[in-house]
Amino acid sequence: MSEQGLSLHHITVKFGGLIALDDVSLRVAPGRVVGIIGPNGAGKTTLFNVISGFVTPETGSMTLDGKPFRARPHQLTRHGIARTLQGVGQFDGMTVLDNVQVGPRSEAAAWAALERCGVAEHARSFPKMLPYAKRKRVELARALAAQPRILMLDEPAGGLDTDEIRWLADLIRDTDCTVLLVEHHMELVMSVCDEILVLDFGKPIALGTPGEIRSNEKVAEAYLGAAA
Numbered sequence: 320m321s322e323q324g325l326s327l328h329h330i331t332v333k334f335g336g337l338i339a340l341d342d343v344s345l346r347v348a349p350g351r352v353v354g355i356i357g358p359n360g361a362g363k364t365t366l367f368n369v370i371s372g373f374v375t376p377e378t379g380s381m382t383l384d385g386k387p388f389r390a391r392p393h394q395l396t397r398h399g400i401a402r403t404l405q406g407v408g409q410f411d412g413m414t415v416l417d418n419v420q421v422g423p424r425s426e427a428a429a430w431a432a433l434e435r436c437g438v439a440e441h442a443r444s445f446p447k448m449l450p451y452a453k454r455k456r457v458e459l460a461r462a463l464a465a466q467p468r469i470l471m472l473d474e475p476a477g478g479l480d481t482d483e484i485r486w487l488a489d490l491i492r493d494t495d496c497t498v499l500l501v502e503h504h505m506e507l508v509m510s511v512c513d514e515i516l517v518l519d520f521g522k523p524i525a526l527g528t529p530g531e532i533r534s535n536e537k538v539a540e541a542y543l544g545a546a547a
């Protein structure tokens with residue numbers, strides 16, 4: 320059966336003696352919003368790094384639309400995948416527009432993404448001139464300008480206030496992309512995700528809808544309880 324979307328099969332990652340991911344499997348069907356949560360050091364960013372090709376797993380495999388998939392970071396766009404970085408990660412010596420075109424992305428796509436993220440008026444500014452929340456929007460625009468099918472968001476709500484997080488939630492809900500969301504802001508995760516994977520010390524301890532995750536005792540113990 321040809322499975323559409325991205326699938327991870329039994330991924331294990333070790334850094335020396337540390338098991339950062341321990342037999343993680345995940346199916347990300349097209350159009351879904353899938354959250355990945357867990358305490359600090361649980362392996363969330365490592366999972367993103369495996370999908371992006373920055374980290375090679377010890378064991379396990381991935382498929383994209385049913386075909387074996389092993390990304391190289393510079394080939395992600397070609398596979399229809401784009402990723403934002405934690406923080407803002409822009410080149411200070413380049414304008415916002417130039418930053419959004421790194422990848423490369425077309426100028427038309429860059430403008431459309433800047434418009435979509437409400438920062439087109441800052442296209443000719445340098446990132447450092449903008450407040451943090453606007454820079455986070457530029458980072459999102461950079462990913463969207465790649466016109467991805469799969470959008471990977473790494474802590475997009477970090478450092479944002481309530482209004483900005485509400486805007487971000489609307490963007491995630493409205494996008495046609497499949498979304499993978501690593502985030503500590505539980506209200507955002509619970510309100511936008513169709514499905515949530517919970518990691519703890521690299522192990523998948525739960526996978527389910529927001530309602531199922533909320534009422535999962537193991538999760539409460541490992542994470543939500545600690546966060547409350």
Ligand SMILES: Nc1ncnc2c1ncn2[C@@H]1O[C@H](COP(=O)(O)OP(=O)(O)OP(=O)(O)O)[C@@H](O)[C@H]1O
Binds near residue numbers: 357
């Ligand atoms: N390149 C690396 N070399 C060695 N250890 C690493 C490396 N990258 C991550 N780790 C370790 O792997 C574990 C998982 O880290 P990871 O950054 O994936 O966690 P995380 O869930 O994203 O955490 P956070 O919420 O703090 O961002 C941690 O113990 C971390 O110290």
